[in-house]
Every structure is written in structure tokens, then in C-alpha cells.
Amino acid sequence: MTLKLPIYFDNHATTPMDPRVLEEMLPYFTEKFGNAASNSHSFGWEAKDAVEQSREKVAALIGAEAKNIVWTSGATEATNLAIKGAAESYRAKGDHIITQATEHKATLDTCRHLEKQGFKVTVLPVDGEGRVNPDDVKAAITDRTLLVSVMLANNEVGTIQPVSEIGHICRERGVLFHCDAVQGAGKIPFDVNEACVDLASLSAHKIYGPKGVGALYVRRDKPRVVLTAQMDGGGHEQKMRSGTLNVPGIVGFGKACELCRAEMAGEAVRLAAMRDYMESVFLKEIEFAHVNGCRAHRLPGNLNISFPYVEGESIMISMKDVAVSSGSACTSASLQPSYVLKAMGLPDELAHTSIRFGLGRFNTMEEAEYVAKLAVEKIAALRELSPLYEMAKEGIDLSKIQWNPVDD
Numbered sequence: 001m002t003l004k005l006p007i008y009f010d011n012h013a014t015t016p017m018d019p020r021v022l023e024e025m026l027p028y029f030t031e032k033f034g035n036a037a038s039n040s041h042s043f044g045w046e047a048k049d050a051v052e053q054s055r056e057k058v059a060a061l062i063g064a065e066a067k068n069i070v071w072t073s074g075a076t077e078a079t080n081l082a083i084k085g086a087a088e089s090y091r092a093k094g095d096h097i098i099t100q101a102t103e104h105k106a107t108l109d110t111c112r113h114l115e116k117q118g119f120k121v122t123v124l125p126v127d128g129e130g131r132v133n134p135d136d137v138k139a140a141i142t143d144r145t146l147l148v149s150v151m152l153a154n155n156e157v158g159t160i161q162p163v164s165e166i167g168h169i170c171r172e173r174g175v176l177f178h179c180d181a182v183q184g185a186g187k188i189p190f191d192v193n194e195a196c197v198d199l200a201s202l203s204a205h206k207i208y209g210p211k212g213v214g215a216l217y218v219r220r221d222k223p224r225v226v227l228t229a230q231m232d233g234g235g236h237e238q239k240m241r242s243g244t245l246n247v248p249g250i251v252g253f254g255k256a257c258e259l260c261r262a263e264m265a266g267e268a269v270r271l272a273a274m275r276d277y278m279e280s281v282f283l284k285e286i287e288f289a290h291v292n293g294c295r296a297h298r299l300p301g302n303l304n305i306s307f308p309y310v311e312g313e314s315i316m317i318s319m320k321d322v323a324v325s326s327g328s329a330c331t332s333a334s335l336q337p338s339y340v341l342k343a344m345g346l347p348d349e350l351a352h353t354s355i356r357f358g359l360g361r362f363n364t365m366e367e368a369e370y371v372a373k374l375a376v377e378k379i380a381a382l383r384e385l386s387p388l389y390e391m392a393k394e395g396i397d398l399s400k401i402q403w404n405p406v407d408d
């Protein structure tokens with residue numbers, strides 16, 4: 001068995017499209033090209049039928065009814081629509097939004113935008129494993145709170161949030177609950193009714209579907225959620241999101257959800273076995289290796305791990321045939337390590353030396369074995385060059401060292 005290089009272990013950033021999804025989409029680019037809003041001829045009806053079938057499939061993945069699914073261009077748009085749309089609609093009821101520190105930028109920056117418009121935003125902290133405490137949510141809710149937004153699973157460390165507990169608290173207090181379910185839906189069980197979720201963002205390209213298509217789940221009864229549209233136009237999608245539908249993308253999204261639903265249980269076991277194998281190799285072979293996140297509540301394909309005394313960037317460069325990502329954002333001008341790892345209280349030296357391995361449907365155990373072995377070799381070689389590592393091995397407490405002369 002020969003291994004094909006490069007190896008893709010960055011499935012939290014995006015996933016390759018499943019060939020079965022592509023096959024389903026292809027006719028909708030050519031012979032079945034109709035506009036789903038054209039209701040006067042068979043081209044339009046055919047497109048509309050396909051869109052409605054997909055709506056059923058996406059809804060089924062999250063235990064929802066098809067009428068509650070609104071198509072968008074992706075999860076960023078879905079989250080903007082959920083949070084801004086609710087904020088505008090419920091302004092009279094309240095002006096307070098609660099979220100938490102490790103949310104995706106789509107959520108945090110949307111909240112920041114609303115803050116500039118006069119809304120109050122509470123960003124709750126997380127614990128060392130990246131989990132938000134439901135009691136903190138409960139304590140933060142006031143009479144002015146209109147929305148709580150907490151993600152299902154984190155894209156960096158894979159930490160799964162206690163969304164069901166949070167959902168029940170929100171329901172009891174009459175506060176809307178939005179959940180960015182992008183990384184979790186299709187990979188772990190998620191049911192909007194069981195979790196009392198009122199709004200949920202989804203994206204096709206994180207679950208082996210096409211890029212540029214997503215959806216927002218919007219609860220229609222108990223309670224009926226009313227959102228102010230953020231895109232004005234033809235009044236598509238029950239007036240919540242105007243614009244001609246991306247029919248091939250929607251067909252692909254539906255197929256992607258159908259496949260995830262059918263294969264999720266077995267796939268979770270397979271991915272967790274590969275991930276656990278890599279984790280055990282690293283913990284055994286690499287001194288001071290430190291797993292980031294929550295081992296008890298973690299996505300099956302996620303392994304975020306720090307290798308102190310070697311920069312994440314250096315590890316990535318040394319394994320150029322392996323696509324992973326690092327918590328040290330030296331690509332940006334800021335040199336700031338990941339805000340997610342920082343929010344979890346990781347010291348800079350752990351954040352800067354972290355690597356995220358994101359395993360997915362098309363990865364194999366052979367790849368996991370190859371990458372684990374390669375990483376162990378490369379990290380050992382890099383540490384040979386690291387004076388800090390030598391000092392740490394000699395038992396010197398690096399945190400006690402004063403690196404720079406003090407000026408004053």
C-alpha cells in the first residue's frame with residue numbers, strides 16, 4: 001500500500017467534497033438548470049423539487065422540520081442573519097447578548113458589530129478545557145437579554161459545549177438560543193428540539209459538501225422566532241433571505257447531510273481510533289507533549305496538541321507534505337497566538353507550539369501512522385536545536401528565568 005502525498009489533515013478548515021455529493025450535483029449545473037423561484041414552467045418546478053428534497057435532508061440531520069431551514073451562502077451568513085436578525089427584531093424586548101470566548105469570528109465579530117450599535121455583549125470565559133459553564137450562562141441572563149449564542153463544537157480544539165443544558169436554561173428564561181453547529185452537526189448527534197435550540201448555523205463545506213452554501217435553522221413555533229432579513233430583494237426563503245438559490249450547492253448540501261446521517265456512528269468510531277492512536281504515540285514518544293481541549297467532550301477527528309520548545313510553524317514547515325494548522329498565527333502581522341487557546345488559559349509557550357490535526361472521512365489509519373511517525377522524528381530533530389528544551393530537560397524552570405534586563 002503506497003501512501004499518496006500530500007496528506008490532508010486540516011478537515012476543520014474545510015473538507016474535500018465526497019464524490020457521491022458531486023455526482024448528485026452535476027445535473028443541476030447543466031440540464032436541470034432552472035431557477036427554483038420560476039413557478040410557471042417545469043424547469044423551475046424541477047429545481048424547486050430538488051431544493052425541497054434537500055431541505056428535508058438537512059432538517060433531518062438536526063431533528064428539525066424542513067420548513068425551518070433557511071438557505072444561506074454559508075455559516076458566516078447564517079450566523080450574521082441569526083444574531084443581527086434577532087437583535088433587530090427583539091430590540092424592544094432587550095439589548096443584551098451573551099456569547100463565549102472561543103466562538104468562531106463569525107459570531108464574535110457580529111456581536112462586536114452590534115456592540116458598536118449600542119447593544120450590550122457579555123463574552124463568558126471558558127475553563128481550561130474550553131468549556132463554558134452553564135451556571136455562568138444562567139447568572140449572566142438579565143431581563144434585557146434577548147439572545148445567547150454558544151457553539152456546538154469548537155473548530156480549533158474540538159471541545160463540545162454543553163448546549164443542551166444551556167438550551168434548557170434559555171428556554172426556561174424565555175431567551176433565544178443560537179448555536180453555531182458547523183463543526184458538530186453531522187459528526188456528533190445533535191437535535192435542535194432535544195437541545196432547545198432556536199437558531200442553528202450550518203455549513204456544507206465542513207461536512208464533505210460544496211463551499212458557498214449553508215443554512216440557518218429558525219424555530220417557527222414554541223417559540224416562533226422572527227428575524228429581520230439582512231438581505232433585501234425578492235423575498236425568497238419566507239422573506240428571511242432574498243436571492244436566487246444556489247440549486248446545485250443546495251442539492252450537494254442535502255446529499256452531504258444524508259451521508260453524514262447514515263454514516264456518522266461508524267465514522268465517529270473510526271476517526272476516534274485514528275486520533276487516539278496518534279495521541280498515544282505523541283504522549284509516549286514526545287516528552288512534555290500536552291493535549292489541548294477536553295478529552296471527555298471532543299470531536300472524534302480532532303487532536304490539538306502542543307509540543308513545548310518547538311514552534312508550531314517550524315513543525316509545519318518540517319512536514320510540508322502534511323496539511324495541518326497551528327495555534328501560532330505567525331502568518332498574521334500580530335504574532336498573537338490563537339485566541340481560543342489563550343481563552344483556555346494556555347500560556348504562550350503552549351499556544352505557540354500547538355498543532356491541530358483534523359482527521360476526516362478520506363483519511364486512513366496508514367496516514368495516521370505515517371504522520372505520527374514523521375512528526376515524532378521531526379520534533380525530535382527540532383528539539384536537538386532547541387536550547388530551551390535542553391534547559392527544561394535539566395530541570396530548569398523556564399518560567400522563572402528573567403530573559404530581558406529590566407529598565408527601571
Ligand SMILES: *Cc1c(COP(=O)(O)O)cnc(C)c1O
Pocket residue numbers: 012013073074075076077104106151153154155180182183202203204205206213214
Ligand atoms: C467554518 C466555520 C464557520 C464559517 O462557515 P462558512 O460556511 O465557511 O462561512 C463558522 N463557525 C465554525 C465553527 C466554523 O468552523
